Amino acid sequence: MAGAIASAIYQGLIRRNAVYLSAIFTSAFAFEIAFDSTSNRVWDAMNRGRQWKDIKQQYLVKEEEDDE
Numbered sequence: 001m002a003g004a005i006a007s008a009i010y011q012g013l014i015r016r017n018a019v020y021l022s023a024i025f026t027s028a029f030a031f032e033i034a035f036d037s038t039s040n041r042v043w044d045a046m047n048r049g050r051q052w053k054d055i056k057q058q059y060l061v062k063e064e065e066d067d068e
Contacts, residue, residue, distance in 0.1 A: 013023050048054060 012019075014020050044051070
C-alpha cells in the first residue's frame with residue numbers, strides 16, 4: 001500500500017523537475033493564502049470591538065454632528 005502511494009507520487013510529481021517545482025510553488029502559494037486568511041480571522045476575533053473598522057462609525061457620526 002505504502003509502496004503504491006510512493007510510486008504514484010513519484011510518477012505524478014517528482015519524476016519531472018518542472019512538475020515537481022510547479023507543485024512546490026503552487027502548494028507554497030496555497031499554504032500562504034490559507035495561513036494568512038486564518039491568522040487574520042484569529043486576529044480579528046481576538047480584537048473584535050477594538051479595531052478601527054469596528055469603531056469607525058462612532059467617530060464619523062460625531063464629526064458629522066459637530067459640523068452641523
